[in-house]
Amino acid sequence: MGKNLVIVESPAKAKTIEKFLGKDFSVKSSFGHIRDLAKKNLGIDVENNFEPDYIVPTDKKKIVAELKKLVKESSTVWLAADEDREGEAIAWHLYDALKLSNKETKRIVFHEITKTAITAAIKNPREINIDLVDAQQARRVLDRLVGFELSPVLWKKVKPSLSAGRVQSVAVRIIVEREREILHFKESFSYKVSAEFNTNDNKIFKAELLKNLSSEKEVSEFLNEIKEAEFKISDVIKKPAKKTPSAPFTTSTLQQEASRKMGFSVSKTMMVAQKLYESGKITYMRTDSVNLSSLAVNTAKKEIISNYGEKYSNPRKYSTKSKGAQEAHEAIRPTYLNKQKVEGSSDEQRLYDLIWKRTIASQMSDAQTEKTSIKIANNANSRIFSANGEVIKFDGFLKVYLESTDDEQEEKNTSLLPQVNANDIVINNYVEAVQKFARHPARYTEASLVRKLEELGIGRPSTYAPTISTVQKRGYVVKEARDGIKRKIISFLLSGATIKEELRSENTGYEKNKLFPTDIGMVVNDFLIENFKEILDFNFTAKVEQQFDEIADGKLQWKKMIKNFYDDFHKQVEVTTETAERNNGERVLGVDPASGKTILVRIGRFGPMAQIGKSEDEEKPTFAGLLKDQHIETITIEEALELFKLPRDLGLYEDKKVVAAIGRFGPYIRHDSKFVSLKKDIDDPYTVELERAIELIEEKRKADREKIIQIFEEEEGLSVLNGR
Numbered sequence: 001m002g003k004n005l006v007i008v009e010s011p012a013k014a015k016t017i018e019k020f021l022g023k024d025f026s027v028k029s030s031f032g033h034i035r036d037l038a039k040k041n042l043g044i045d046v047e048n049n050f051e052p053d054y055i056v057p058t059d060k061k062k063i064v065a066e067l068k069k070l071v072k073e074s075s076t077v078w079l080a081a082d083e084d085r086e087g088e089a090i091a092w093h094l095y096d097a098l099k100l101s102n103k104e105t106k107r108i109v110f111h112e113i114t115k116t117a118i119t120a121a122i123k124n125p126r127e128i129n130i131d132l133v134d135a136q137q138a139r140r141v142l143d144r145l146v147g148f149e150l151s152p153v154l155w156k157k158v159k160p161s162l163s164a165g166r167v168q169s170v171a172v173r174i175i176v177e178r179e180r181e182i183l184h185f186k187e188s189f190s191y192k193v194s195a196e197f198n199t200n201d202n203k204i205f206k207a208e209l210l211k212n213l214s215s216e217k218e219v220s221e222f223l224n225e226i227k228e229a230e231f232k233i234s235d236v237i238k239k240p241a242k243k244t245p246s247a248p249f250t251t252s253t254l255q256q257e258a259s260r261k262m263g264f265s266v267s268k269t270m271m272v273a274q275k276l277y278e279s280g281k282i283t284y285m286r287t288d289s290v291n292l293s294s295l296a297v298n299t300a301k302k303e304i305i306s307n308y309g310e311k312y313s314n315p316r317k318y319s320t321k322s323k324g325a326q327e328a329h330e331a332i333r334p335t336y337l338n339k340q341k342v343e344g345s346s347d348e349q350r351l352y353d354l355i356w357k358r359t360i361a362s363q364m365s366d367a368q369t370e371k372t373s374i375k376i377a378n379n380a381n382s383r384i385f386s387a388n389g390e391v392i393k394f395d396g397f398l399k400v401y402l403e404s405t406d407d408e409q410e411e412k413n414t415s416l417l418p419q420v421n422a423n424d425i426v427i428n429n430y431v432e433a434v435q436k437f438a439r440h441p442a443r444y445t446e447a448s449l450v451r452k453l454e455e456l457g458i459g460r461p462s463t464y465a466p467t468i469s470t471v472q473k474r475g476y477v478v479k480e481a482r483d484g485i486k487r488k489i490i491s492f493l494l495s496g497a498t499i500k501e502e503l504r505s506e507n508t509g510y511e512k513n514k515l516f517p518t519d520i521g522m523v524v525n526d527f528l529i530e531n532f533k534e535i536l537d538f539n540f541t542a543k544v545e546q547q548f549d550e551i552a553d554g555k556l557q558w559k560k561m562i563k564n565f566y567d568d569f570h571k572q573v574e575v576t577t578e579t580a581e582r583n584n585g586e587r588v589l590g591v592d593p594a595s596g597k598t599i600l601v602r603i604g605r606f607g608p609m610a611q612i613g614k615s616e617d618e619e620k621p622t623f624a625g626l627l628k629d630q631h632i633e634t635i636t637i638e639e640a641l642e643l644f645k646l647p648r649d650l651g652l653y654e655d656k657k658v659v660a661a662i663g664r665f666g667p668y669i670r671h672d673s674k675f676v677s678l679k680k681d682i683d684d685p686y687t688v689e690l691e692r693a694i695e696l697i698e699e700k701r702k703a704d705r706e707k708i709i710q711i712f713e714e715e716e717g718l719s720v721l722n723g724r
Contacts, residue, residue, distance in 0.1 A: 013113065151164055171477075225381050360400055662685055
């Protein structure tokens with residue numbers, strides 16, 4: 001056998017594959033794509049039927065030169081990039097850039113890096129699938145055309161250095177629309193009524209009124225009616241039920257579950273999964289298939305029977321339901337199902353554990369449960385209390401794994417209910433009615449946004465993570481936690497014949513790792529919807545994805561698809577550039593009482609800001625940046641006027657000015673070019689005095705002095721510090 005050169009796209013993958021191939025094979029990495037569209041003139045020759053202009057970037061020239069040298073020394077070149085469209089395109093670019101010929105080149109694919117899979121791939125090489133390459137080229141070219149033509153329109157009409165993109169702009173639209181639903185949400189409340197009962201054999205259980213009460217008056221009437229009431233069991237319903245395991249992971253469901261169970265961002269999940277794949281521990285992590293190979297199903301069966309027993313095994317085949325699911329890959333699963341644990345970083349171990357449990361659970365028996373519902377009536381009115389419980393008769397797959405949900409309300413614990421019969425009398429210990437406010441629709445997390453994009457048929461497994469990272473990098477969306485607010489709620493307690501009213505407080509509106517649109521994101525979204533409705537249309541974006549699928553299936557010519565899109569789009573760009581009004585989100589709040597000038601808010605060069613006076617006025621306008629939690633759409637004139645009271649000069653300390661202000665990271669004191677944060681919930685930049693500011697400056701100096709615990713002379717740069 002002559003010399004064999006295997007080219008893969010990552011060094012980690014190269015290292016793993018090298019272990020399985022003998023001394024006749026040399027495995028090298030291309031470090032991803034070796035070519036991309038030129039930045040100059042779009043990188044696409046629009047006049048010449050959208051011919052792409054591919055170049056080798058400067059940072060890849062050395063790698064390409066090295067690979068060319070190795071190709072000359074080899075009799076066969078094996079292109080072993082991943083088996084999806086992106087991988088096929090990498091293989092094609094290598095073929096083209098390295099000037100390979102069909103005679104010496106073989107394309108191999110595998111969806112797991114194991115000796116069996118690699119050996120099978122070597123035995124069954126194929127040619128490069130040009131349809132898959134064209135589908136990737138179509139996506140790349142279309143996204144370049146949209147980005148490069150839309151962005152300059154935004155620079156002229158909204159603000160310099162903005163960008164737009166086909167999928168990213170739709171993702172921003174989804175987040176903006178949800179935010180507006182929340183802003184326009186009308187708050188309402190009702191009273192949730194719960195009670196505690198005692199059975200005749202002194203067992204205690206809780207129940208809730210089937211329907212919430214709508215007002216204080218209704219609560220008062222109801223509690224007064226049942227003061228002397230007799231309660232009895234009106235019905236006991238027991239029903240067998242079953243829980244079925246979820247399908248094995250796809251890219252999207254793995255991203256969602258890793259977010260819910262471990263708090264991973266979408267991009268972190270993909271980075272950790274990629275490491276597991278490249279070290280041969282899991283199958284390929286970009287897939288929308290829930291299919292498992294017969295070998296995996298059989299191995300899972302053995303594993304389940306040996307660990308849990310025959311009755312826990314229930315081999316299953318799942319079918320993919322997502323819109324426009326791509327190539328017939330396998331779901332994400334461990335390559336060796338008999339390995340319950342793997343070596344690696346703690347993140348790798350935790351993600352692997354999740355994948356192992358989900359895969360094994362998918363091949364296990366249903367959980368058998370018994371649901372009990374007890375209805376309690378009274379002789380004073382027709383309202384019914386209900387107590388619900390669930391008993392697990394056979395745990396089945398729950399022995400291994402339970403899927404999380406996106407519902408932020410805590411999942412109710414299944415309570416064990418006492419043994420009672422219809423017509424049994426029960427004693428009422430107390431009844432409590434608590435004011436409950438309706439909740440606005442939930443903001444998206446990264447994971448729930450992925451689910452929404454998938455539902456709409458927008459994007460594919462390889463695009464979710466980059467899309468979500470891009471909208472955050474562009475500053476259109478921020479992922480953050482926001483504090484809730486304290487709210488007063490009323491509760492009524494009926495105990496014996498006494499009704500007590502109590503005022504309580506609850507924290508509401510706390511948000512953790514949610515996606516919020518920024519002002520600039522909202523303004524750009526509005527401009528694009530007004531002027532490029534089709535690009536921002538969910539059905540249009542999903543239709544484009546379907547056309548990419550048709551290209552991959554060889555049913556559509558990619559340049560024809562681009563032409564059909566581009567002609568109308570380009571006309572719209574020209575019309576908008578000529579005729580559209582500038583849009584900086586300007587909103588007039590009213591008149592400044594001190595100067596009589598107009599006060600407004602808008603997007604400025606450095607972000608959202610308030611402005612007193614107009615540019616055409618004789619005197620120059622004055623400006624103040626909006627605070628982190630303020631928005632152009634909701635800020636009031638009073639809040640805007642407050643912004644102009646800062647920065648405040650507090651006086652001098654050590655002959656240097658002390659100033660109180662608010663910056664990007666919150667309120668602070670500035671002294672001698674140094675910044676000291678004001679204490680949350682204690683200090684207010686609008687009222688803080690010089691004496692307190694000096695105290696904070698000295699506290700910070702002391703903390704800085706005490707920061708160093710130990711410096712190790714023998715190891716330069718190594719020290720132990722006291723800090724977060």
